[in-house]
Amino acid sequence: MAHFKIDYDMINSTSLPTFSLTIDDSYVAAIYSDTDIQAELVKVLQNNGHIPIFDQEDGLYQRLTVEANIAFYHKWFGCQTPIPEILVLFELQSCAKTSLHMCSASDVRRVHYAKYFMSGVSPMVFREPIHGVDIRTINTFINMLQKLKDHHMPVLVLVSNMEHALLLGDAAYKLQKSGLQPIEIDDGEEEVSDIKSSRTPTIASLFKIPAKVDEKMILFDPPEIDYIESQDGKAMLVINDESYAMDSTLAEIEKKLEVYGFYRCHRSYIVNLQKVREIITWSKNTYSLKIDNTLQSTIPLSRTKIQDIQEKFSLK
Amino acid sequence: MNVQRISAIFEKDMKDFMKNMMLLMMPVIPIVLALLYSRMGDGDKELPILIIYLVVGVTFSAVTSSVMMTMMAEENEKKTLRGLILSPASFLDIIIGKSLVTGLITFISLTVSLAIIGIEPFLSIRAILGLILLFLFFLFLGIGIGLFSKSLAATSAYLMPIMFLFGFTPMIQFLGIAEDSMAIKIAGAFPIMQAMELHDSASWLPLGIITIWVIGAVLFMYVCFKRTTTDD
Numbered sequence: 001m002a003h004f005k006i007d008y009d010m011i012n013s014t015s016l017p018t019f020s021l022t023i024d025d026s027y028v029a030a031i032y033s034d035t036d037i038q039a040e041l042v043k044v045l046q047n048n049g050h051i052p053i054f055d056q057e058d059g060l061y062q063r064l065t066v067e068a069n070i071a072f073y074h075k076w077f078g079c080q081t082p083i084p085e086i087l088v089l090f091e092l093q094s095c096a097k098t099s100l101h102m103c104s105a106s107d108v109r110r111v112h113y114a115k116y117f118m119s120g121v122s123p124m125v126f127r128e129p130i131h132g133v134d135i136r137t138i139n140t141f142i143n144m145l146q147k148l149k150d151h152h153m154p155v156l157v158l159v160s161n162m163e164h165a166l167l168l169g170d171a172a173y174k175l176q177k178s179g180l181q182p183i184e185i186d187d188g189e190e191e192v193s194d195i196k197s198s199r200t201p202t203i204a205s206l207f208k209i210p211a212k213v214d215e216k217m218i219l220f221d222p223p224e225i226d227y228i229e230s231q232d233g234k235a236m237l238v239i240n241d242e243s244y245a246m247d248s249t250l251a252e253i254e255k256k257l258e259v260y261g262f263y264r265c266h267r268s269y270i271v272n273l274q275k276v277r278e279i280i281t282w283s284k285n286t287y288s289l290k291i292d293n294t295l296q297s298t299i300p301l302s303r304t305k306i307q308d309i310q311e312k313f314s315l316k
Numbered sequence: 317m318n319v320q321r322i323s324a325i326f327e328k329d330m331k332d333f334m335k336n337m338m339l340l341m342m343p344v345i346p347i348v349l350a351l352l353y354s355r356m357g358d359g360d361k362e363l364p365i366l367i368i369y370l371v372v373g374v375t376f377s378a379v380t381s382s383v384m385m386t387m388m389a390e391e392n393e394k395k396t397l398r399g400l401i402l403s404p405a406s407f408l409d410i411i412i413g414k415s416l417v418t419g420l421i422t423f424i425s426l427t428v429s430l431a432i433i434g435i436e437p438f439l440s441i442r443a444i445l446g447l448i449l450l451f452l453f454f455l456f457l458g459i460g461i462g463l464f465s466k467s468l469a470a471t472s473a474y475l476m477p478i479m480f481l482f483g484f485t486p487m488i489q490f491l492g493i494a495e496d497s498m499a500i501k502i503a504g505a506f507p508i509m510q511a512m513e514l515h516d517s518a519s520w521l522p523l524g525i526i527t528i529w530v531i532g533a534v535l536f537m538y539v540c541f542k543r544t545t546t547d548d
Contacts, residue, residue, distance in 0.1 A: 052399055059394035061328065063335040068328070075324035076400060099335075119399065 004123035004154040006045075016040050019180035021173070023123060025152040028145050030169025032183065035160050037175055038127070042158065045125055054116045055127040060100055060108065067096040070114055079118040089147065090114045091140050106137040113144055123154035130164055139283050142168070146284060162229070166266075166300045167288060183268075207260075209253070211237045211244035218244065222260040226275050226293045228253060230268035240294045265289060265301045265309065273312060318409050325413025329387060333417060342382055343425035346375040350429035362434055365515050366486045371429050373508045376450055377475075377483030380422045381458035385471045387414050388462025404545050411459055418458070422451060437515060442523065446511040449526040453507050454482070456533035463540040485509050 004023040016037065023029045033041065045051050061069050067083075070092065074083050087093045090110045095103050100111065109129075116124065130138045145168065148155050157168045165172040165183065172183040208219035226238050228250065235246040235253055246253065254264050261273045271289055278290035280298065287301040289309075301309065333339050350371050357363045391397045391410075401407050426447075430438060438444060461474045485506045493499050503509060507529045510522040 057395060058398040059396040061332060061396060062394070063332055064328070068331050072324055072328040075327070076321055078320060115399070 004156065016044065017175070017177055017179045019175070021180060023154045023156055025154045026149065027170035028149065028155045028157060028168060030157040030159060030165040030172045031175050031180075032159055032162050032165035032172060033175035037177075038158050038160055041175065042127060051123065051125055052119065052121050053125045053127055054112070054129060056109070056112050058112075058115075060111055060115070062101040063099060065097055065099055066092050066103065066107070066111055069100060069111055070096075070118075073115045073118050077118045077120060079120065081118075086114055086118065089140075089143065090117075091136060106133045109133050109137055110140055113141060117144055117148075123156060124148060125156045125158065127158045128160065129157060130168070131159075131161070135280060138167075142283050162231075162268075163288070163297070163299055167282065167286065167298075207256075209237065209246070209257070211246045213244055220244075222257055222262070223272070223274060225262075225272050226291050226297070227272060227299055228257075228262075228270040229299070238297070263305075263309065263312065265299065265305055267302070269299050271299060273309075276313075279306075279309065279313075317405070317412070321406060321409040322413045322416070325410050326416050329414055329417045330420075332387075333383075333421070339383055339386055343379050343421055345378050346371055346425055346429040347432065349374055350432040354433050362436070365437060365512055366489070368430075368433055368437060369508055369512050370484070370486050371433055372426070372447070372450070372511070373483040373485065374479075375422065375426045375429060376454040377479045379425050380418055380451060380454040381461070381478050382471070382475050383421055384414060384418045384455060384458030385462040385465065385475065386468065387417070388459070389465045389468050389471045392462075392465070393467045407541075407545065415455060415459070418455060419451070442514050442520070443511075445523060446514050446526060449523065449530055450507055450511055453526065453530045453533050454478075456530065456537045457482075460533070460537040460540040463537070463544045482506060482508065486512065 007020045095107050159165050174181050174183050229236050230250045235250050236243045262270050263273050265271045275292050276289050277292040280288045288298040289301050291297045465471050485508045488503045507526050510525045513522040
């Protein structure tokens with residue numbers, strides 16, 4: 001069993017809260033924080049134990065083909081897994097003969113994954129690994145995490161996006177100035193029956209959702225809302241790339257908005273079903289909903305709610 | 317030292333070399349120069365030692381030093397070494413692997429240009445020893461500069477003084493400076509000039525002087541190496 005422990009002694013920084021976290025080799029830990037705290041945490045990790053962190057700041061050999069890059073790192077790090085298996089694991093077989101500078105950003109990212117994977121460092125720390133890549137690459141990354149778990153490797157993922165933390169981590173934490181708190185990864189302890197409790201919709205017309213911007217109170221039409229997420233117990237209304245704080249809790253809003261076609265798809269998310277563009281199925285049997293807004297945001301969908309949502313969209 | 321890592325670097329840099337137009341042109345320069353000089357000569361008559369050593373000087377400065385420098389500076393610039401270097405030992409592997417590539421390319425370029433210009437003067441132990449020492453001198457100089465130059469653009473600036481000081485030293489005779497002036501005397505002690513001495517006299521002293529130059533280059537490289545490894 002390999003462990004990796006971040007404790008009070010390591011954190012010798014004024015801008016980080018003191019916390020202690022032990023990462024086991026049996027699950028992937030994800031820490032969600034804003035970028036400043038993340039940068040500070042990375043600095044701490046680098047100073048202690050000189051852990052090489054996956055942050056894609058290292059270059060790759062642009063002139064060489066993907067295969068030549070892989071072959072070099074494979075030999076350099078003395079990796080035991082055969083090269084063809086690496087190529088298949090990271091879905092690089094289709095672009096193996098292409099020079100790296102001709103490859104798409106997602107392909108290059110998978111080469112980065114492969115390089116870090118072959119380096120065999122322990123523990124593995126990833127910083128924003130799936131930021132801005134396509135779905136196939138995210139799936140590859142999830143597969144790799146699975147493989148690392150099989151190899152008993154402690155893994156830590158640092159992200160600045162809660163959806164990514166929930167998607168990647170078996171245990172997700174939120175790091176703030178006040179400290180480290182676990183984000184509960186729900187598996188539907190709230191029963192679906194509760195949501196479906198018989199309520200007669202009252203006046204459906206003339207209904208607006210209030211939210212605060214600075215001191216102003218703004219009223220939103222339910223159909224323009226993309227989704228509502230919960231942050232520190234407060235509900236945040238998200239429309240495109242902007243979010244607005246609300247006064248009520250998620251549970252209260254859920255009741256109000258149900259009639260407008262909103263659905264509690266996750267413990268901390270309510271989604272506007274009208275805006276769902278795609279239901280993404282990840283390889284480890286987890287799901288996300290892709291929202292049809294300018295950011296194409298993806299929000300998590302609980303395992304227990306997938307059936308429900310398929311019924312709602314009459315997919316079954 | 318780790319043979320597997322050295323061979324990994326060697327294979328990677330050979331492949332990279334073949335795809336890098338900038339490096340690929342370097343070994344061609346002395347060959348073209350050799351062709352030009354051999355056309356300029358009187359056909360049958362052998363070219364003067366001075367011209368031959370000019371080609372040798374260009375080969376070592378434009379191929380050995382510059383290829384080595386460029387390869388190392390590119391790794392620095394593109395940050396490709398980050399994540400590879402886990403200890404100073406692995407850093408040594410990288411340098412050795414790259415030196416092997418440089419050595420191979422220099423050997424090919426030098427053999428071809430000497431074959432064009434006339435290889436006969438070099439068919440003696442002393443001349444070959446001289447060439448090997450010269451190669452080492454220029455290689456260590458290249459490594460040293462490659463270690464601290466952070467970008468490709470900087471290397472071209474560093475390469476110029478090396479080329480003119482050490483590569484083109486025989487040219488100083490064409491500058492019209494008096495035979496007994498200070499400049500000629502100092503230039504006479506430079507490695508290429510000493511290698512030319514080998515052909516004029518039977519003494520082993522010039523080889524000794526070149527060895528001192530090589531030791532100087534090794535010291536220079538060592539200082540640069542210490543500086544880069546302790547920096548981060």
